[in-house]
Amino acid sequence: MRLRLALLSLICLMGWASAQTASAPLTVIRAGTLIDGKSDVSRRDQVIVIRGNRIESVTDAAKASVPGGATIIDLSQATVLPGLIDSHTHIFLQGEDPAEGGYDANILKYPLAFRAARATVSARRALEQGFTTLRDLETEGAGYGDVGIQQAINGGYIPGPRMIVATRAISTTGGYPLEGYAPELEMPKGVQIVDGPVEARKAAREQLDKGADWIKVYMTHRSWTGKNGELVSQPTLTVEELRAIVDETHGWGKKVACHAYNGIGLQRALDGGCDSIEHGLEITDAQIAQMLKQGTWYCPTLAVYFTDWAPADTAAGQRDRKRASAHEASFRKALQAGVKIVFGTDMGGIPWSEPIAQEFSRMVELGMKPMDAIKSATSRAADMLEMQGEIGVIAPGAYADVVALRGDPLQDIKLLENVAFVMKDGKVFRNDWK
Ligand SMILES: [Zn+2]
Incomplete structure (x- = not known):
């Protein structure tokens, strides 16, 4: 009897679930040109059917039948x-303008609630520009604030992208600001400081326990130009310390992103088994071979190193120029070798x-094909985030995260700076075509 009742309620539940799916709102997007995030070529005149928050079908307009009762969004003059x-x-983080106190002011001057308010605006800014997913790589002294913003977005309280968060990040003593104050002062740090494999593993456990989706580790800190004009970076964690973090994090089914410029610290990042190299300003041929072998991702972040250089006749100015030229060479080599590059x-x-x-x-200027640059911010990034087929692609089964713009970004990549339509999770956030 009890079993029968349970069975009956199960059947009712299933009926309810399928009724829910059937009653989910239907949206149809007419796309003039579709770049689906995965294919090498764009397609003309496509019809995208969206049920609730998922894409149901993508069809040639000539063959498509538009389901009755659907909301139609006409993007036939757009690239989708x-x-x-x-x-x-x-x-x-809100810029590091020295006139506004630089990096330190972020941590020293502002209440956490103020920082959370500004982070809310940052998240909204990203969504407005068509970025529907962010891997946000640490809060710079704002603790687990990113977990809170993620909850607020997922709960529908504030608009924002899907957030993959790293919480506090990890470095060693002498490996992160705030620094340069009187040695008697115990200054707050922009990361969690660890020394030794035991502390390293414990920090990873704490961060994972409190909601980190990824762990972020700083494997280099200061950089300068050496006697022969070469780029030198101070290493931070040892291989043993990093291995403890990677081992712990992989055990949780999660991944480790390593900030690493070059030299000893970059080598330790690779030997320690990190999953993505962040920045990678100067990667040697042997290191590129190691990245290919280990399947390491490369997130170069070019633009930030190509702006705001100090004056050419200063030590900082020489370092800034050296960083950019080394970065360009590394990016071109990695591209040539087929390293997995994400935006x-x-x-x-x-x-x-x-x-x-x-x-x-920047990516296109340094030799990347426009379609590959787009993939680095769509399907390729989804692969790294282990969300392949769910984000970064317009195909059946994927979340309905859709953007559109005027013109052809394959001809002019800068057009991506002017997204005029944004849908996230099946909901229109912005539509300048109305
Ligand atoms: Zn960063």
Whole structure:
């Protein structure tokens, strides 16, 4: 009897579930040109059927039958793409303008609630520009604030992208600001500081326990030009310390992103088994071979290193120029070798008032094909995030994250800076065509 009742309620539940699916709102997008995020070529005149928050079908307009009762969105004069993915942002950072106190002021001057309010605006800015997913790589001293913003977005309280968050990040003593104050002072740090594999593993456990989707580790810190004009970067964690973090994080089914410029620290990042190299300003041929072998991702964040150089006749100015030239060479080599490259900006280091999509232009200037640059911010990033088929693609089964713009970004990549339509999770957030 009890079993029968249970069975009956199960059947009712199933009926209810399918009724829910059937009653989910239907939306049809007419796309003039579709870049689906995965194919090498764009397609003309496509019809995208969306049920609730998922894409149900994508069909040639000539063959498509538009279901009755659907809301029609006419983007027949537009190029339609999947929602974009920025794999390296900091919503809790608001530029590092020295006139406004630089990096330190972010941590020293502002209440956490103020920082959370500004992070809310940053998240909204990203969504307005068509970035429907962010891998946000640490809060710069704002603790687990990113987990809170993620909850607020998922709960529908504030608009924002899908957030993949890294919480506090990890470095070693002498490996992160705030620094340069009187040695007697115990200054707050922009990351969690660890020394030794035991502390390293414990920090990873704490961050994973409190909601980190990825772990972020700083494997290099200061950089300068050496006697022969070469780029030198101070390493931070040892291989043993990083291995403890990677081992722990992989055990949770999650991944580790390593900030690494070059030299010893970059080598330790690879030997320690990190999943993505962030920045990678100077990668040697042997390191590129190791990345290919290990399947390591490369998130170069070019644009941030190509702006705001110190004057040429200063040590900092020489370092800035050396960083950019080394970065260009590394990016070209990695591209040539077929390293898996994802789009990332370091927004936050760049003020959130600037266009996020400026990174596309840098990637294309340095030799990447426009379609590959788009894939680095769509299906390729989805692969890294292990969300292949769910985001970064316009295909049946994917979340309905859709953007549109005027003109052909394959001809002019800068057009990606002017997205005029944004849908996230089946809901229209912005539509300038209305
Ligand atoms: Zn960063």
